[in-house]
Each structure stands twice: as structure tokens, then as C-alpha cells.
Amino acid sequence: MENAPQEKPPLFSRWATWYWLVAGVLAALIVFFYLFTKHYS
């Protein structure tokens, strides 16, 4: 493995964007599951 913690991520310019994307998708999934539970219960 290369010793390069400063490596650029794919697609975005910063790793922080990837982290926000993962957290955002989780939040969206929880909202979807909440509506799913309410709708079918």
C-alpha cells in the first residue's frame, strides 16, 4: 500500500464530500423507512 494519506478521492475533490454523501444517504433511508412503516402499519 502506498503511504499517502493525502490521496485524492475519486469523483469529488475532498473526502469530506464522500462522508457527507454516505451520511446523507443514511438519513434519507431512515426517513424512507419511517414513511414505509407508517404507510403499511
Added chain:
Amino acid sequence: MSFLDWIVLSFTLLAIILYGVWKSRGQKDMDSYFLGNRAMPWYIILLSIIGTQASAITFLSAPGQAYTDGMRFVQYYFGLPLAMIVICIAFVPIFHRLRVYTAYEYLEQRFDLKTRTLTSFLFLIQRGLSTGISIYAPSIILSSLLGWNIYYTNIFMGGLLIIYTMYGGTKAVSYTQSLQLAIIFTGMFLAGWMVMHLLPEDIRFNEALHVAGKMGKLNVIVTDFSWTDRYNIWSGVIGGFFLALSYFGTDQSQVGRYLTAKTLTESRMGLLMNGLVKVPMQFLIMLIGALVFVFYLYFRAPINFNQGLLNQVHNSAYAPQMQELETRFDSLALVKQGHVKALAAAMQTSDDNVIGEAQRRLQATEGEADLVRDSANVLIKKVLPGTETNDTNYIFLHFVVNNLPKGMVGLLIAIIFLASWGSIAAALNSLASTTMVDVYKRMVNQHASEAEYLRMSKIWTLIWGVFCIAVAQFATGMGSLIEAVNILGSLFYGTILGIFVVAFTMKKVKGNATFWGAVLAEVLVIVIYLLNIVSFLWLNVIGCLLVMILAWLYQQGERMNGAIRK
């Protein structure tokens, strides 16, 4: 199983073993054996991470869990994406910079040898025991299906996978996991499609979901808080976060997967993609279980899904009583069929009163049927004292074996084997690497040749394989296997995570403080579990916090002692 099923099953298993052996030829040293020469791309890392976590238990127990308890188990995974982010930020860069073989090597550099050894031992105990349960999971399938002796089945199951794991090391593990997952996802998709296909023609997907929802099986989000409730959004996000942080950040079976990446970026991308796909994947697996529940509202379900147990009762003096209970259960099933049809019809009216009335009737009959099931379980225990009557692990299997077409059954059974092999192979590889790097090479023999280390690595893979098979022989009577593995993990993960959190964030705390803090924390976690004070997911949080607090207090005590002496 039909002849065609046997052909499909045998061909798939043999192909995986040969593929693993072929892909991993040419091992020269420990670096190639345990880290695959650090050359894996991110998508292999991703599939390997998923394959390591998703065992046969995932595909056997999870749909059964949705059948019995609803889909709320999905919440258990909510902390996972957040943990992936923290691991990418805090853990992975350090492991890469130090070029470690195992996560525990870092602890000697940060603290001392005894803290590294303690953490390695906690990992070895926990992972060795859970891997034994993971061998037992697919063995119950063969045992139940073919009437084979469970003990010989464990040996057969574990023995086959030891062949390619011992021979090929981490490369064999990673590449076979990729192929295994491709087959698994295809099979699970087909199984889900078949459930819908087998429902009555007038029940479409949306109606099936409404029926499952009215019966409380689509409870994906539970917002009520309780310390003792296993699955709600709070325990899922907070407890699940700590569990996932510990599992992916400090468990060598997972750390060993992303240490094989060719760059830091490849490691991070594999972990982040896991954070994106894991929750939806688990949701879909559990949705299959909820649909299987609807299927068994329309068609006859057995009084207990473990056919092997029922056969033994039918061959005992209690056979007439069981026959009587089954007759009662079947008559209630007929009543249920009427009620579920009425509920489906009521939902077309959109009249809440009519729907509510139909729902109450169906739930009342389901409650009666559950009482009859309980009576049957009491009877089973009379015939087979000490036997586990919980049939959660057999529900999906029963559906597959009795309702899917020829060939598909063999494929689904093969999938359960492959899923199991994927996680067990990674676990054996990590047990061997920790034993070799943190114990053998560090404390027993520091100056052997690379060839000798490679030979010993293979021998330790074999030894751990035999140990896990031995554990599997005692795994009967553990209820839901997925919960058993998670509870076992939670007993140790909090402490292990606490040691790493102290290492990363509490720079003034030294080795002695961390070591004794961790020992005391582990004892307290086990006491809390035995007293049944909180649900197991919280043990991860408690263990981690206890290590941090106790280590800090110990360090303060040492500092004060030092000041007094001066």
C-alpha cells in the same frame, strides 16, 4: 432434494473450492498469504467486506427474524455507515502508515506488549467462538434436510472450507467471496421473486406489503426507547455505531480485508461503498422474510419449522398429543386463510373500520395459533429435554425446500454454504494472522525464515479450523444464531474498541492504565450481561466508555502517586 438439486449443489461447491485454489497459487511469504501482496482494488475489498460480514446466518436467520419479530432488526445496521466514515478518517490512515499486518500491532507501538497481547487474546476468544457458531449454521441445514448426524455434518462442512483457506490464504478468501456474493445475490433475488410468484393471483406486491404491515411485520422503524428492547432506532444508531466501529475498525477478520488494498483510497472506497449498500441490502433480505410470512398466511405452515424435531416427537409416545395439536393448528390456519382474504378485500374498500375489524380477527386467530405452537414446543421439550424449540433459523429453509422448483433448491442450499464459507474463511485467516503476527512471530520465534513463517501460518489456519469445528459441536440450543453471534461480539467488542479509542484520542493515557482499565471493563461488561440490565447492543457502548473512564482514572491515580513520591 431432487437429483438436479444435488448436481447444482455439488457443482457450485466444487467450483468454489477449485476457483479458490487456482486463484491463490504461488504463495511465497506471509505478506502474500495474509495481505495478498496488498494489491486488491476497491470493489474486491467491498465484496470481501460484505462477504465476511454476511454469513449463512444472515441469509438463514434474517428472513426468519422478519417472519417472527418483523423487520425492526434492520435498525441494527443504522450505525454502520457512520462507523465507516469514522474508520476512514481515524483508523485506516494509521494502519496504512504503519503498514501493519494486524490492527493489534499498532497497540504495542502506542502502549506496550501486554496491551497488544490482551487485545489479541480478546479477539481470538471472541472470533474463535463466533466462527464455531458460523460453521454450525449451514450444518443444521444438511442435518435437517438429509437426516445426517449434526456432529459429522459440522466436520464435513468445516473440513471442506479449510482446504482452500489453508492453501490459498487471503487471496483465496477475497476472490472466492466475490464469486460467492455474485451467486448469493442472484439466488436471493430469485427467491424473493418466487415468493411473490407463489402468492395467490389476486395478491399483488402492494397488497402483500399491506397484509404484512397490518400484522406488524413491517416495523422497520421503532421510535419507542427502552434500555432492554433489542431493536429500536436509538439502540440501532448508537449501539449499532459502536458495534460496527469495533467490528470494522478493530476486528482482524475485517481489518485484514481492507489492509489488502493497493492504496489508501482503495481501502476507503471499499468501506464507504459498504456504508452505502449494507442497509438497503439488509432491508431487502428482511423484506423476503416478511413476504414469506404473508405466504404462510395463505398456505399451510408446519406447527414447528424444524421438521427434524417434529419427526422425533412423532416417533415417540407423545405422537397422539402432537397429532391433536397439529389438527388444531391446521384448522386455525384455515380460519386464518379466510381472515387474510377478508383483510385483503377490506383494504380495497379503504374503509378504516372494515380494515380494522378484519385486522383484529386475523391477529386474534394468529394469537391462538401462537398458543398452539407454544403447546407444541412444550411437548417437544418433554420428548427432547434441553432441546432448543426456537425455529427462526428453519423458516426460510422450509419455504425454500418445500416451495421452490427443482434446481433452485440446490442453488439456494449452495448459497447458504457459500455465504457461510465466505465469512468463516475470512475469520480463519484472521485468527491465523493474529496468532502468527501477534503471538508466534512476536513472542515465540522472531528469527525464522519466510518459508517457515508461511508453513506455520498454514498450520495455524488448520488448527483454528479444527478448534472452530469443535465449538460448532456445542452450538446446538442457541436460539437465533444471528443473535447469538451478535451477543457474543458485543461482550468483547466494546472493550476492544475502548482500547483503540484511548489509543487514538487520549494521548496522555499510557499502557498500564489502558491494560488494567480494559481488564476491569471486560469483567464489568460480563457482569452487566449476566444481570440482564440492558439489551446487548448497549454493551458495546458501555464497554468502550468503561475502558476510557477507568484508564483515565488509573492514569490520574498514577500521576498523583508520582507527585506524592516526589
